[in-house]
Amino acid sequence: MTLLETKHLTREFGGVIAVNDVDFIVKEGLVTGLIGPNGAGKTTLFNQITGVDKPTSGSIFFAGSEITGFPAWKISRLGIARTFQNIRLYKELTAVENVMMGLHFKVGEDPFQHRFIQALKSYVFASRENREVYSKAMEWLRFFDIDQSAQEFARNLPYGTQRELEIARALAAEPKLLFLDEPAAGMNPSETEHLMHVVDKIRSLGVTVVLIEHDMKLVMNICDQITVLNFGMKIADGTPNEIKKDKAVIEAYLGREEE
Ligand SMILES: Nc1ncnc2c1ncn2[C@@H]1O[C@H](COP(=O)(O)OP(=O)(O)O)[C@@H](O)[C@H]1O
Ligand SMILES: [Mg+2]
Numbered sequence: 001m002t003l004l005e006t007k008h009l010t011r012e013f014g015g016v017i018a019v020n021d022v023d024f025i026v027k028e029g030l031v032t033g034l035i036g037p038n039g040a041g042k043t044t045l046f047n048q049i050t051g052v053d054k055p056t057s058g059s060i061f062f063a064g065s066e067i068t069g070f071p072a073w074k075i076s077r078l079g080i081a082r083t084f085q086n087i088r089l090y091k092e093l094t095a096v097e098n099v100m101m102g103l104h105f106k107v108g109e110d111p112f113q114h115r116f117i118q119a120l121k122s123y124v125f126a127s128r129e130n131r132e133v134y135s136k137a138m139e140w141l142r143f144f145d146i147d148q149s150a151q152e153f154a155r156n157l158p159y160g161t162q163r164e165l166e167i168a169r170a171l172a173a174e175p176k177l178l179f180l181d182e183p184a185a186g187m188n189p190s191e192t193e194h195l196m197h198v199v200d201k202i203r204s205l206g207v208t209v210v211l212i213e214h215d216m217k218l219v220m221n222i223c224d225q226i227t228v229l230n231f232g233m234k235i236a237d238g239t240p241n242e243i244k245k246d247k248a249v250i251e252a253y254l255g256r257e258e259e
Contacts, residue, residue, distance in 0.1 A: 102172030160191030
């Protein structure tokens with residue numbers, strides 16, 4: 001079943017057409033990979049879908065309802081969560097407090113859109129007494145196998161753990177659909193291995209995942225479906241095996257990688 005769909009989605013920045021007439025389909029329960037060379041429009045496509053930015057034209061449907069141009073808070077309230085290409089954690093909060101923030105925003109506000117972050121942090125501190133929120137946050141850390149770092153400040157965690165902590169915080173809001181923008185970027189091989197295991201576990205929760213990724217091995221191993229962008233346009237979609245054999249993809253992307 002189709003969970004999310006864009007139709008003729010287009011985003012222009014001045015003369016640059018970052019996303020050009022893209023029909024993107026995300027099927028429920030699957031892991032979908034979004035690949036393409038640098039500047040292909042992958043992050044811009046995520047930004048349109050998650051309400052960080054508004055499309056120039058075209059439309060977006062989630063679970064059958066149109067969500068085109070909705071603000072980010074409204075989209076997250078509907079059950080769509082995301083992480084960003086650069087890490088966005090509360091560096092001065094501990095790991096478990098970061099996830100507690102995610103639980104607070106279950107109601108659907110993106111903490112990074114909020115102008116009163118200080119006031120919001122006080123919610124978290126008030127809820128230190130709230131055992132339920134704390135133990136739920138600990139459960140998420142255990143799910144990711146990073147509970148041993150619960151009391152560490154986010155800024156002191158190894159890079160790979162910070163990236164996973166961000167995913168844990170996004171998942172704490174219990175989304176139906178989760179977008180990950182280059183989750184493995186900058187990870188070492190063992191961190192990447194752990195991330196692949198984590199994505200598998202997320203899928204087993206029934207959460208639909210879309211991820212942008214450069215590491216071909218990772219993409220081919222964990223994705224059920226892959227969509228390829230090049231210069232803002234969709235040039236292919238299909239299973240990993242179909243994508244591997246696709247002429248346009250080999251020319252535009254894989255071929256270049258192998259050179
Ligand atoms: N806010 C913006 N203003 C102007 N140009 C942008 C903006 N965001 C992205 N672009 C341009 O859109 C194109 C696609 O960028 P992006 O979506 O970040 O690519 P990718 O994530 O695939 O590497 C690039 O040419 C980029 O410079
Ligand atoms: Mg990007």
